[in-house]
Amino acid sequence: MVKKIETGNTLTRAALREAVYGCCPTLSRAEARKLLDATFDEISEALLRGEAVKLRSFGTFNVRSKRERIGRNPKTGVEATITPRRVLTFKASPVLVAHVNGDAIIPIEED
Numbered sequence: 723m724v725k726k727i728e729t730g731n732t733l734t735r736a737a738l739r740e741a742v743y744g745c746c747p748t749l750s751r752a753e754a755r756k757l758l759d760a761t762f763d764e765i766s767e768a769l770l771r772g773e774a775v776k777l778r779s780f781g782t783f784n785v786r787s788k789r790e791r792i793g794r795n796p797k798t799g800v801e802a803t804i805t806p807r808r809v810l811t812f813k814a815s816p817v818l819v820a821h822v823n824g825d826a827i828i829p830i831e832e833d
Contacts, residue, residue, distance in 0.1 A: 769810065779817040786811055
């Protein structure tokens, strides 16, 4: 059973820690913190290595490289060079999208 925590309009790292602590009675608060921090660290390290992070029924995180290009300041119209960079992208899974929209779909089990 997951305990709902009221934190306003933003889910914070502290609220996630409390949710992990609340749903796993055998964990201490310190263990819940270590577990959550280790999870975020592993996701971050995988993205830094250029790997995709796929979380079933949630979505996929990817790092994409963008090339250098010429952009324009929308206010003044002056052209400027936009440097090459890496950007983080997220694509929500159909299960998450359906859940957000209030639809009920059954996730497909993968082997």
